[in-house]
Amino acid sequence: MTLVALRRCPACGGVLEGIAGVAWMTCGDCPTAWDLFTEPHTRLATHQPAGEAGPAAARLPFFHFRDAGGGNAVWLPAYRAAVPGSSVATALTERGHAPDLVSAPLGSAVARGPAEALALFAALRSGAAPDPPLLVSLALRRTGDALVEPVTGLSLPAARLLPRPA
DSSP: OOEEEEEEOTTTOOEEEEETTOSEEEESSSSEEEETTSSSOEEEEEEEETTOOSOOSEEEEEEEEOOTTSOOOEEEESSOOSSSSOHHHHHHHHTTOOOOEEEOOOOSOOSSOHHHHHHHHHHHHTSOOSSOOEEEEEEEEEETTEEEOTTTOOEEEHHHHSOOOO
16 A cells, blocks of 8 residues: 555645545544545545544554444444455444544545445445444554554554555
């Protein structure tokens, strides 16, 4: 995955980072993600769990659907995964993980936009999403050559998630 600085954030002027070939870019300075290829530009607020600020080995982005009816929250990866219900996202959904969220810079690139997340939700859940998704990143801890998601304890190979040095 190659990160590229593409443009300046329309909200704060910070550098937007994206992945080559993906319309959505995230701001490193303010809690927004943008699709600048639409008119007007499409803005999406970004979040992190409350109390999770500070350094992290990496952050992994998800679309988080909250069920207004009190059912389980649904997590879908905003990163490319071989299977739409990646093991981390599936485990977060099965555990009903629903942290309090605060506005924060995502701290991660996005590889799929909200329209794709809504389509994945409909395919996995056989119906429309209850509310628009929230774009949330979760901190990962480095353990040797792996990154560990603390809520589920699932381990991901670090080399597959972090950009490789040039």
